[in-house]
Amino acid sequence: MNKLNLKIEIDENSGFCFGVTNAINKAEEVLDHNHELYCLGELVHNEEEIARLQKKGLKIIHNYELKNIKNTKVLFRAHGEPPESYKLAEKNNNNIIDASCPTILKIQKLIKEAFQNNENIYIYGKHNHPEIIGLTGQVDNKAIVFEDINELKLRTLPEKLTLFSQTTKDINSFYEIVDFLKQNGIDVKVQNTICRKVYRRQKDLKDFAESHDKIILVAGKNSSNGKVLYNECKKINPDSYFISSVQQINKQWFKKNESIGICGATSTPMWLMKEVEKSLKSL
Ligand code: SF4
Structure with a gap:
């Protein structure tokens, strides 16, 4: 039974931007065949999505480790890389999967x-x-x-x-x-x-934040975009909360019959926002 009877809406404009979607698709294409892919840095600033991809064989490496990676496939994520990364990966005979955002x-x-x-x-x-x-x-x-x-x-x-x-x-x-x-x-x-996508989302989020009693912004703790969007929500709706996982939801935040808006950054997967929704419905 839904004891708090919360009315929940997920912001339809939230979720991965095309740059992140493209990078994840490229990684999964390789992982479906190879079951191993090195990625230079966090593919997406979201711990939950990273854990999902790591289960499929994604191996995150730091920049200082790139020199040790040889004769394999290395993915460059949406953030883009300096020329030195290309030179080093190529020198070690790696196949670069370039997912730099256009x-x-x-x-x-x-x-x-x-x-x-x-x-x-x-x-x-x-x-x-x-x-x-x-x-x-x-x-x-x-x-x-x-x-x-x-x-x-x-x-x-x-x-x-x-x-x-x-x-x-x-x-x-x-x-x-x-x-x-x-x-x-x-x-x-x-x-x-x-990025226009970031700017537009920031603008649209104001209306969304205004139209709910409480806002739950779901984003990884390293997400710059998540922080910007959270601050934006907080300005419009002081009852905004930042969480990175379902476990961080606190029942005490909510009152009966409130309307709750769930939104995320450009690095927040839709499946995670749906999990948050499911968890709120069970309160
Ligand atoms: S610039 Fe960044 S936020 Fe914009 S689409 Fe590319 S990866 Fe996404």
């Missing part, structure tokens, strides 16, 4: 062009995030990465710079930075490289 490949091309034009490249993004490592690798690491505007010392900035963004950053924060720099007399060439 959107990220386009951004890598853009940043390379900016570098060739001698532009001063700045990237609003997370230090050491794999996507950022992939981007800075295109320009011999000659880009300044910052997560917070306070990391930049205004007086040391060039008169003119080109500003890129990590694909999963919050669009409002990005344009606040643009405005701040312009107000301080800096000529900013704006390269809004926030």
